[in-house]
Amino acid sequence: MSQSTAAAISPAELEARLRLHGLPGLGPMRFQRLLQAFGGAARALSAPAAAWQSLGMPAVCADARRSAEVREGAGRALAWIDGPGRHLLMWDQPGYPALLAQLQDAPPLLFVAGDPAILEWPQLALVGSRRASKPGLDTATAFSRSLAEAGFVITSGLALGIDGAAHRAALDVGGRTVGVLGTGLENCYPQRHRDLARAMIDQGSALVSEFSLDTGPRPEHFPRRNRIISGLSLGVLVVEASVASGSLITARLAAEQGREVYAIPGSIHHPGARGCHQLIRDGAVLVESVHHILETLQGWQRLPPAVEPMASSAHPLLALLQAAPHSSEALALASGWPLPRVLSSLTELEIDGRAANENGRWFARLS
Structure with missing residues (x-):
């Protein structure tokens, strides 16, 4: 057992x-x-x-x-x-995710395939259209990678489009990701993501469902699934969505649950941007970089990141800052890192008390 x-x-x-x-x-x-x-x-x-x-x-x-x-x-x-890597979590027992347990309609039983421990790690949900554009998929991939490198578990619904891109990107950088299914765990949906689901389990991530093991895909189950996606997470990032998208249901549930809601804007001529624009009008945080997400979450006590951090004495950004103050963009040029990765690392250094930002320039803090 x-x-x-x-x-x-x-x-x-x-x-x-x-x-x-x-x-x-x-x-x-x-x-x-x-x-x-x-x-x-x-x-x-x-x-x-x-x-x-x-x-x-x-x-x-x-x-x-x-x-x-x-x-x-x-x-x-x-x-x-009784099988290996299979778990059952109960809402009134130890091991049940603390954030999810706060919901009035928290699932009484949660089936988990993979590592249940990561459900207690800080999670960010990344959701969007099943018929995402190529730029939308690229954006989801870039944000998922950067957030996973910053130590967050990436949570999504294993759907086609944005969900799948988010899960894969987290795995690509050695991060962790949680797939919340609207079916039973013995009835993976969509079928095209069976290999992705297996890779998630094999690489230390997890699949979860509140439904009986052999439950098939039913339309009414996916809104229920969405409340778990948002309930497990500190916040929900919507990358690309129409006004009728299920991603807006997830965002609405996140707001009702007291979670942060983030949305990436797009062209006014692209139907896939209209859902995000609606969220922004309703009060979601407009996101143009990972830093816009990380700066809203600095007060959270974070667990060790999924990607092992570099020792402080060998941290490339800290070494550059010890030599002279830099802007974020200058650090990206000097280190050769993408700007989102620089911003993620700077936020970690700031949280750890090893760096500070004053008037747009970063300084190393002396210990």
Whole structure:
């Protein structure tokens, strides 16, 4: 049994929770209400139907409690959890992502393939159009790489277009990335991203889903998936999206959850920019560089970055600053690094107290 299925609950209670999870029409809020009312899933399953009715549970839920289909689904989930790299996180047990647990409708059960520890690392969601333009894909790739190099886990929905570009870019620089599925983990969607999903698991990243393992793609599941993408993250960056895009749902949920919302502007003639422009009019942070994101997150206590930082004595930017003050652009020219990477590193040095910015010029701080 995975260590993530915390030892605080018994095997019988675990099986009962999986049975509850498989009931039709239950949902996160009703799941939590049953556990709180009866003190556990096993007691809830054995309670009379009248008690369920008094809690406002649909009759279909109470009627399905003892069905063979629900029992078999719980058995398949138990067998899946026993496999390597497979985990089950529960909203009231240790190991559940702290930010996600803040949601009123947090998933009671979260299936994880890969490394569940990275769900507690600082995450930034990067989302956008499934039919993204080439410039949009290039922008997503550049931002994902820079943010991953700055130590953030890149979270997205494993969809075609912007999502896939964000996941791949994080892996390309040795970073970590989380794919939140709108299907069960045994039914990867889209099929074209099966190899990407496998690469994510193999390279220390993770796939997560609140849905039963064999759940297929259903339209109503993707908005539910989006609340997990934003709920896991410190903020959501929308790269390219139409006004009808699901990415705007993710951004709206992020704002409701108290997360930062960022949007990259584009041409007024490009339909894929109109969703981002709408977000900016609604108060999203207009983003032109990674620095615009990093400067809003300086107060967060960050875990060790996914990419191992250089020793302070060997940090190229710090060595240049010790010789003379520089602007960000001058540091990029002197170091040969892309400007987004320079800005990310400067923000890290500033957070660590090793560099300071005064009137647009960077100075090394003496220890």
